[in-house]
Amino acid sequence: MEAPKFAAVNLTAEPAFPAQRPCEEWRSGPEDSVFHLANMFLFFGLMGGSGFYGLIYLFTFLALGFFCSAVWAWSEPCTTDSFLWSLALFAACLGQVLYVSYKLRSVSLNQDFQEMYSCIFKKLGVSLIHFEKIVASCDGDVHALGKDHCFAVEGKTAIDKLSLLLSGRIRVTVNGEFLHYIYPFQFLDSPEWDSLRPSEEGVFQVTLRADTPCRYVAWRRKKLYLLFARHRYIAKIFALIVRSDIAEKLYSLNEKALDSSRHHYDLRLPSFCHMPGTKLEKTNVLQVPVQGARTA
Structure with a gap:
C-alpha cells in the first residue's frame, strides 16, 4: 500500500473572520x-x-x-x-x-411688570418662565383708578379677584373709620382672598378708596386657580406673598391701635392682655369691644 503524501495536503485552516488590525500602542504617559x-x-x-x-x-x-x-x-x-x-x-x-x-x-415685559418682577418675584427666585405664565393669567392688563374712586365698597363689592397695586395709594376704611393705607406692590384684597375657599363667594367688609391716581393689576379668581392647578410651584409662591402681605397689614394695624392707657393693642390676643396683673385679677367679666357697636 502506498503511504499517503501528507506533504501534498494543505492542512492550514483559514480563519473564520479576518484578523482585526491591532490599534497603535496607547501612550504610556498621562x-x-x-x-x-x-x-x-x-x-x-x-x-x-x-x-x-x-x-x-x-x-x-x-x-x-x-x-x-x-x-x-x-x-x-x-x-x-x-x-x-x-x-x-x-x-x-x-x-x-x-x-x-x-x-x-x-420674554418681553413692559415697565410695570418688570418692576413687579424685580420687587416681588425675583427675590423669591421665580424664573422668567414662571413669571411669564403669571402675567399671561392676568392677560397683561394694567388697570387705572382715578383719585377718590372706590376700588371696593364694604358690603357691596364681590370678592372675585386678587389685585396688586403698582402705583398710587389706597385708603382703607370701615364704617367711615380709617384703618390703614395700601402702598405700591402690596395686595389690595389679600385678606379677602385668603378668607375664602375657591368655591365660596363673599363681599368686601371694608371700603378701598384711591387717595391718588392709582394703577393696579388684577387676576380673576377662577383663572388664577386654574393656573395653580397646573403649576403647584406658582401656587406656593402666591400663598407665600399673600400671607406675608396680610402679616404686614396686621402689623401696621397693631402699631396704630392704642387703648385708653396708650398701650398698643395686640390683634392676635384680646385687648386685656396689656392690663396690669392686679387689675386683671380683679376683673370678673372680660369684655371684648365689638367693632361698630353703638353706645346708649
Whole structure:
C-alpha cells in the first residue's frame, strides 16, 4: 500500500473572520491638556443652577466640555466612538444654549411688570418662565383708578379677584373709620382672598378708596386657580406673598391701635392682655369691644 503524501495536503485552516488590525500602542504617559480641560468644563457645567441663566450656564459649559472631548478623541487612535458621541452631545448642548437664549429674548415685559418682577418675584427666585405664565393669567392688563374712586365698597363689592397695586395709594376704611393705607406692590384684597375657599363667594367688609391716581393689576379668581392647578410651584409662591402681605397689614394695624392707657393693642390676643396683673385679677367679666357697636 502506498503511504499517503501528507506533504501534498494543505492542512492550514483559514480563519473564520479576518484578523482585526491591532490599534497603535496607547501612550504610556498621562493624557494631554485637552482631555483634562474637557473634564474641567464638564465639572463646572454640572454646578449650574435653575432658571434661564442657570440653564445657559449649564449647557454652555457642557458644550465646551464635549467639544474639547471631541477634539481629544479626534487626535487619539481607537477613539472613533468617543469622538462621535462627544460630537453629538456637543451639538445637543449647543442647541439647548441657542434655544434657551431665544426664549430669554422672547420674554418681553413692559415697565410695570418688570418692576413687579424685580420687587416681588425675583427675590423669591421665580424664573422668567414662571413669571411669564403669571402675567399671561392676568392677560397683561394694567388697570387705572382715578383719585377718590372706590376700588371696593364694604358690603357691596364681590370678592372675585386678587389685585396688586403698582402705583398710587389706597385708603382703607370701615364704617367711615380709617384703618390703614395700601402702598405700591402690596395686595389690595389679600385678606379677602385668603378668607375664602375657591368655591365660596363673599363681599368686601371694608371700603378701598384711591387717595391718588392709582394703577393696579388684577387676576380673576377662577383663572388664577386654574393656573395653580397646573403649576403647584406658582401656587406656593402666591400663598407665600399673600400671607406675608396680610402679616404686614396686621402689623401696621397693631402699631396704630392704642387703648385708653396708650398701650398698643395686640390683634392676635384680646385687648386685656396689656392690663396690669392686679387689675386683671380683679376683673370678673372680660369684655371684648365689638367693632361698630353703638353706645346708649
